[in-house]
C-alpha cells in the first residue's frame with residue numbers, strides 16, 4: 001500500500017473562527033480588518049479568507065497588489081489595502097487600494113479610494129505629519145494607519161509614547177481626511193492594556209494562533225507534522241547525520257522523520273529542537289538535513305514507521321519551537337514549503 005510521506009499541515013478553521021470572535025470581543029468598537037499577507041502567513045488564504053468573510057470581515061491587508069489580485073478570486077466583495085504600495089495607478093481600484101507612504105505619491109494620486117501610512121517611530125514605511133502640511137482636505141483617503149515598533153514587548157516604554165503620537169495623528173488629520181478610519185493596532189497592541197480609540201484593528205499573527213512576542217497567544221490553529229520513515233538502532237559510539245555532529249553515548253534508537261530545512265525547519269535546531277513523538281518530547285540529534293531529521297527515541301520504545309510526529313501544534317507551541325530556534329512564530333509559519341500536504345478541518 002502506498003502512503004504519502006510528505007509533512008502535513010493541519011489548519012483548524014473552527015479555531016480561526018473562535019480567534020476572530022475573541023479579537024472582536026477585545027475591541028468591540030473597532031472594525032476587524034485581518035492581515036492576510038503572504039498567503040495568511042503561509043497557512044492558506046484560499047481556505048482562511050472565506051471563514052473571515054463569514055465572520056463579517058470585509059477589509060483585508062496584503063503586502064503587494066499582486067496578492068490582492070489572487071485573493072479577490074476568493075473574496076470577490078473584499079477590499080484589500082496594500083502596505084507596500086508602489087506608486088502609480090496600474091494595479092489599483094476600489095477593491096485594491098494603496099496605502100501611500102510618501103506624501104508626493106498622495107499628492108499625485110487621483111485613482112480613487114486610498115489610505116496613508118504615518119510614521120510614529122518605526123522609520124520604515126510612513127510619512128511624517130509635517131510632510132502633509134498645506135495639503136487640501138481630501139475625501140479619497142479612507143484609512144490612516146500607524147504601526148508600532150515595540151508592541152511585541154509589553155514592557156517597552158515606547159508603546160505609550162507611540163500611542164500618544166497616534167492620538168496626535170488622529171487629532172491632526174481628522175479634518176484633512178474627513179472620510180478616513182484610523183487604525184493603530186496589530187496583534188501586539190490589541191493584547192496590551194493601553195488601548196486607544198481607533199476605528200479599525202489589523203491583527204495577523206494573533207488570529208493564526210501564535211504570539212506576537214511576550215503576550216500569551218490565542219488558540220493555536222496550525223499543526224505541522226512529519227512522518228517517521230525509519231526506526232533503527234545506533235550502537236554506542238557511532239555518529240548520526242551530516243558531519244557526525246551527534247554521537248550516541250549509549251546504545252540508541254533513532255527515528256528518521258520526513259521533514260527538514262526545505263520544509264521550513266531551521267537548521268539551528270540541530271542537537272536541540274524538540275518534536276512530539278511517542279507521547280512525549282524527543283530531541284533532534286545531529287544536523288537538520290534538507291528533507292530529514294533524526295530524533296532520539298531510545299526512551300520511547302513504541303515508535304513505529306509511518307507514525308506522525310508533531311513539529312508544532314497542540315503539544316508543542318510554535319512559539320516554543322521558535323524560541324529554541326532563535327526566531328519567531330511568524331517566520332516558522334511563512335517558511336512552510338509548498339510541498340507540504342494541507343488539511344483543513346473545522347473543529
Ligand SMILES: *Cc1c(COP(=O)(O)O)cnc(C)c1O
Pocket residue numbers: 035083147185186187188202203204205206212
Ligand atoms: C504585518 C502587519 C500587521 C499585522 O501584524 P501582526 O503582528 O501579525 O498582528 C499590521 N500592520 C502592518 C503595517 C503590518 O506590516
